[in-house]
Amino acid sequence: MAGAITRGVLFVHSAPRALCPHVEWAAGNLLGSRTTFDWTAQPAGPGFYRAEHSWQGPQGTGARLASALRGWAHLRYEITEEASHGVDGSRWSHTPELGIFHAATDVHGNIVVPEDRIRAALEHSADPVRLRTELDLALGQAWDDELEPFRYAGAGAPVRWLHRVG
Secondary structure (H helix, E strand, C coil): CCCCEEEEEEEEEEEEHHHHHHHHHHHHHHHCCCCCCCCEECCCCCCEEEEEEEEEEECCHHHHHHHHHCCCCCCEEEEEECCECCECEEEEEEECCCEEEEEEECCCCCEECCHHHHHHHHCCCCCHHHHHHHHHHHHCHHHHHHHHHHHHHHHHCCCCCCCCCC
């Protein structure tokens, strides 16, 4: 089904003030409309700001957003793309220190680890430390560890309540 529409969220966990309009411009260009984010101070990183933006677009929009923002100095972000007809969901995590991590996700947002990745990790079953290292890498644990303080700090961010219709 070519051209199927999906949706997702861009979580900018930390960006310096000077970078904020550039993030909006990059997202707006990819989403095909002017985009304005509600930036709030990021308590986990003094001098940084955070924002969340829900988006809707063709399958693969999440990957294009992640590519457009990849490698920007001091930018920490995550992008989710929901599963859609014939396509798994995805999550991209980026930090300046670690770069980008991508994982397929199921309908609940859980990371799906391919069986070959699990088999490769099991090759090290005699060495529990190495096995743990391989599984942590497959799950993006280092990215979660680095982003968690920034996610938690966002808990006090403004919330937009969505009301169920119908």
